[in-house]
Amino acid sequence: xxxxxxxxxxxxxxxxxxxxxxxxxxxxxxxxxxxxxxxxxxxxxxxxxxxxxxxxxxxxxxxxxxxxxxxxxxxxxxxxxxxxxxxxxxxxxxxxxxxxxxxxxxxxxxxxxxxxxxxxxxxxxxxxxxxxxxxxxxxxxxxxxxxxxxxxxxxxxxxxxxxxxxxxxxxxxxxxxxxxxxxxxxxxxxxxxxxxxxxxxxxxxxxxxxxxxxxxxxxxxxxx
Amino acid sequence: xxxxxxxxxxxxxxxxxxxxxxxxxxxxxxxxxxxxxxxxxxxxxxxxxxxxxxxxxxxxxxxxxxxxxxxxxxxxxxxxxxxxxxxxxxxxxxxxxxxxxxxxxxxxxxxxxxxxxxxxxxxxxxxxxxxxxxxxxxxxxxxxxxxxxxxxxxxxxxxxxxxxxxxxxxxxxxxxxxxxxxxxxxxxxxxxxxxxxxxxxxxxxxxxxxxxxxxxxxxxxxxxxxxxxxxxxxxxxxxxxxxxxxxxxxxxxxxxxxxxxxxxxxxxxxxxxxxxxxxxxxxxxxxxxxxxxxxxxxxxxxxxxxxxxxxxxxxxxxxxxxxxxxxxxxxxxxxxxxxxxxxxxxxxxxxxxxxxxxxxxxxxxxxxxxxxxxxxxxxxxxxxxxxxxxxxxxxxxxxxxxxxxxxxxxxxxxxx
Numbered sequence: 246x247x248x249x250x251x252x253x254x255x256x257x258x259x260x261x262x263x264x265x266x267x268x269x270x271x272x273x274x275x276x277x278x279x280x281x282x283x284x285x286x287x288x289x290x291x292x293x294x295x296x297x298x299x300x301x302x303x304x305x306x307x308x309x310x311x312x313x314x315x316x317x318x319x320x321x322x323x324x325x326x327x328x329x330x331x332x333x334x335x336x337x338x339x340x341x342x343x344x345x346x347x348x349x350x351x352x353x354x355x356x357x358x359x360x361x362x363x364x365x366x367x368x369x370x371x372x373x374x375x376x377x378x379x380x381x382x383x384x385x386x387x388x389x390x391x392x393x394x395x396x397x398x399x400x401x402x403x404x405x406x407x408x409x410x411x412x413x414x415x416x417x418x419x420x421x422x423x424x425x426x427x428x429x430x431x432x433x434x435x436x437x438x439x440x441x442x443x444x445x446x447x448x449x450x451x452x453x454x455x456x457x458x459x460x461x462x463x464x465x466x467x468x469x
Numbered sequence: 470x471x472x473x474x475x476x477x478x479x480x481x482x483x484x485x486x487x488x489x490x491x492x493x494x495x496x497x498x499x500x501x502x503x504x505x506x507x508x509x510x511x512x513x514x515x516x517x518x519x520x521x522x523x524x525x526x527x528x529x530x531x532x533x534x535x536x537x538x539x540x541x542x543x544x545x546x547x548x549x550x551x552x553x554x555x556x557x558x559x560x561x562x563x564x565x566x567x568x569x570x571x572x573x574x575x576x577x578x579x580x581x582x583x584x585x586x587x588x589x590x591x592x593x594x595x596x597x598x599x600x601x602x603x604x605x606x607x608x609x610x611x612x613x614x615x616x617x618x619x620x621x622x623x624x625x626x627x628x629x630x631x632x633x634x635x636x637x638x639x640x641x642x643x644x645x646x647x648x649x650x651x652x653x654x655x656x657x658x659x660x661x662x663x664x665x666x667x668x669x670x671x672x673x674x675x676x677x678x679x680x681x682x683x684x685x686x687x688x689x690x691x692x693x694x695x696x697x698x699x700x701x702x703x704x705x706x707x708x709x710x711x712x713x714x715x716x717x718x719x720x721x722x723x724x725x726x727x728x729x730x731x732x733x734x735x736x737x738x739x740x741x742x743x744x745x746x747x748x749x750x751x752x753x754x755x756x757x758x759x760x761x762x763x764x765x766x767x768x769x770x771x772x773x774x775x776x777x778x779x780x781x782x783x784x785x786x787x788x789x790x791x792x793x794x795x796x797x798x799x800x801x802x803x804x805x806x807x808x809x810x811x812x813x814x815x816x817x818x819x820x821x822x823x824x825x826x827x828x829x830x831x832x833x834x835x836x837x838x839x840x841x842x843x844x845x846x847x848x849x850x851x852x853x854x855x856x857x858x859x860x861x862x863x864x865x866x867x868x869x870x871x872x873x874x875x876x877x878x879x880x881x882x883x884x885x
Contacts, residue, residue, distance in 0.1 A: 247501055252519055278790065326792065339526045342504040342519065375510045375530075 248272035249342045250279070250331070271346050279331060279350070282323040291443060292320045292468045304442050311411060312447040313454050315435070315463045321350045324439055324467035332439060332467065336378050344378075348386035353464050359431040361390040361464075364438075364449055365417070367398055379438050382466065390436070393423050394449060410444050417452045428456035440465035471641050472653040474525055476534035480655075484527030485516050492518035494527040495652040496679055520676065521652045538601070538641050538657070545596035545643075547589050547622040556714055557587050563712045564591040568660060568690045573706040576694045576714070577885075579878045580844020583718035584694050585618050588662050591692075596626070596643060600659035603644045603684065605651060607671045611664055611818040616645045648677045654684035661685055665817055666695040666702055667837045678705070696844065697837045697874070703885065713883045721853035722879045724846045726828075726839075726872060732862030733829055737769070742776040749827055749858055750781060754807055758823040758855070761801075762810045763842055765833035770810050773829070777808060784808035787815065816841040820848045824855055831859035831868060839871040 246255045249270045286295045288302035322328045335343040363379040383390045398416035437446050446463055453461055481493040490500045497520040508515045517528035567574040568591050578584050595602050606612050616630045629639050631646035661681055671677050685691055693702050729745055736743040753760045764770045767788050774786040785806045787797045800806040801821055816838050826846055846855035874884045
């Protein structure tokens, strides 16, 4: 067994615990590196690192003014240092095996939700990468999910300004085969890979809220 | 041929054979280093190679494409700020002879011999004839350092430094890169110089040596450079093609390490700075010198560093994954840092003035590493020697062999 992150052999000492646990393709050293959270005060809602002078999180106050917010945001990794490298390799060098590594960091009670919905990728991205990075991780974690959304957004989100994204049309839509009413009264979990300013996820939420779900929470693999 | 993602010509219909588990790009055939998953997008299983995924994925659903480059001679002048010593000149002539005869060569040279400069004449000659040249090493730090020295000498020449992930149009005629990048070349380079051939992971990974030979053209010269050759390297070039340089360019003896029998394990467990270590560092700072303290593991460094920093405020620590690595090394150069704790990452390619070296837990290092570490000391003409202390709990064959190699060099002998 090799560590899918550093490709070195995983040395697993056999003891009473490891004997009954399936071996994991991530070595202890890499797990430690990927578990690092930057020190500092964080926003209680979106987990953004707060600067000393901030009373409230600027991202959250902006989003609260413009969008209906989710019930809560759960975040599994801190997008910096080694974690940044992890996502870079997973998304841009197409090292799909890393879906297993990311899936090991998911600590979330998926069972509490009626449905997990991954944020979709555009056809252009799909052509390039060959997979939806978010649903692949859910698949690796054996979490059932439903693709109900599609997107046509092609450009890198970071290349667009905040207001340009805000004022433009919502890039998300329901899939052609989506039956209206399936979300009504349901507990929904929306899943994304990297939460930066949160605009993307809130645009997806905007669509989903039109179907009157009982509640929508957000799970993001990492927070920038 | 150069393997290139968007090229026209198809070299292999797919990068990985999904039934036999063979990667056509890097020749990996060890099943453990392949990953298989079901791709909804392709509607089939995808198998890709984990060995070379860092330089662009080679998989079972994408063809390997190649471009061909035509030879192009150029004047390729260079200038050196000094004259080669007679020993350097003779080694340089040997490389040219090898180039003329399309033979391979092993340059077995002491640390600080001025190996890089010895290759300049052959490089210049090869480029004038339109031959493609690659200067490679397993270590990215070594490559960056070499690149600076090459661009400094070959001022009017385009030298390409290859990084993984860089999407620039290259000519591939005079390339500086890590050995891993050679996976993208087939039958292309006529002169390949491999610096620090003994560095990890070259000796442990026979696939990398295969990459070098596959990247080499039919009529080619491969020059291996190392301070600690192993049997495989000598067999690769043949005994008669080993050229040795036992003197440093400045002509002074190598410093011989002094062994201090002291295990630090107990002190560190009790969160105390080992007394002997403290005294050594203290003496070095009093003498207005600075010191690299080598440690076998990051975890040990993390425990020792606060203890050292408490006593010696001008200290720092560095390891391979350190984002501030370059800045910390620069601080050491500028004399802002006096004591730098490091893993083996700084065993090669760095030169500091007025440097002494301490190796903690020296019994855990191998000969290749120890010889390199000792070679950090006394690299400058105006500071040609220094102190090396190996702190070891017990003696090892590697420690004995290191001292023997260094004494032999000083006596003008090689240790093969």
